Amino acid sequence: MARAAVEALGGAMEVPTPEPVSTLAPTPKPVLSSPRKATGAVPVRKLASTVAAAAATAAAAAAVRAGGWVPPPAGCRIRSGRQLAAAQTPAVGANRVSDLLCLLAEAGRAAAPYFNADVQAGGEEAGQASSEGQASTAAAPDVTEPAAMPAAAIAAAEAAKQLSRSAGQEHMRCLRAMALAALPAWEVRRVLACRVLAPAEQPSVVLRLPVGASRDEVRVAFRRLSLLVHPDKNRSVGAAEAFALVSGAASKLLGSSS
Numbered sequence: 001m002a003r004a005a006v007e008a009l010g011g012a013m014e015v016p017t018p019e020p021v022s023t024l025a026p027t028p029k030p031v032l033s034s035p036r037k038a039t040g041a042v043p044v045r046k047l048a049s050t051v052a053a054a055a056a057t058a059a060a061a062a063a064v065r066a067g068g069w070v071p072p073p074a075g076c077r078i079r080s081g082r083q084l085a086a087a088q089t090p091a092v093g094a095n096r097v098s099d100l101l102c103l104l105a106e107a108g109r110a111a112a113p114y115f116n117a118d119v120q121a122g123g124e125e126a127g128q129a130s131s132e133g134q135a136s137t138a139a140a141p142d143v144t145e146p147a148a149m150p151a152a153a154i155a156a157a158e159a160a161k162q163l164s165r166s167a168g169q170e171h172m173r174c175l176r177a178m179a180l181a182a183l184p185a186w187e188v189r190r191v192l193a194c195r196v197l198a199p200a201e202q203p204s205v206v207l208r209l210p211v212g213a214s215r216d217e218v219r220v221a222f223r224r225l226s227l228l229v230h231p232d233k234n235r236s237v238g239a240a241e242a243f244a245l246v247s248g249a250a251s252k253l254l255g256s257s258s
Contacts, residue, residue, distance in 0.1 A: 111185035
């Protein structure tokens with residue numbers, strides 16, 4: 001009887017039909033990309049930097065082609081007289097753009113033989129001092145004459161200032177190379193600036209020696225400085241007169257210490 005009841009109940013039960021399962025993958029939602037990350041778009045800053053680099057390079061190349069000597073830019077600190085006479089030899093590798101421009105301005109046209117024909121073109125002294133003999137025996141430059149520097153140096157300095165550190169490296173190397181080439185002329189101008197000093201203090205300042213230096217110190221200073229300004233090694237305008245001042249200063253100090 002119990003079995004009959006179970007069978008009757010099971011027959012009356014309805015088994016629910018399972019719902020069909022879809023085999024299709026869900027449709028993905030569209031992902032909207034940001035306009036800033038769109039492919040092919042160039043950032044405004046990068047584009048402006050590229051344009052500035054091209055303009056600065058073109059200006060520097062045009063200045064090199066034009067050549068000539070121009071006045072130094074405004075704000076360029078140029079020493080003369082006693083300040084220049086007592087100055088130490090600049091370290092070109094560690095200097096800033098402004099310091100390199102000041103060095104070139106202080107060297108002035110005395111450095112003309114160290115620059116190529118493109119830099120000298122257009123200047124009053126173009127074609128002069130083309131050989132070592134002409135350069136070393138030329139008249140000494142006047143220390144009071146207006147300062148001048150190659151136009152290519154100013155163009156390289158402006159390009160280095162406008163561009164980033166990496167983009168302006170080539171212009172900075174060019175400026176340092178010009179300053180390094182002008183160092184012999186700068187040393188000549190420094191020695192010639194000692195002419196404004198009193199005769200008693202001139203020898204010590206020329207050789208960069210303290211008052212009362214020993215004979216050995218005088219000989220070492222003379223040997224070092226004479227190698228820098230000797231007309232056979234220094235092609236700068238006025239090297240012969242600078243060497244005469246160095247020789248005279250050493251003779252006076254050695255004679256006074258004997």
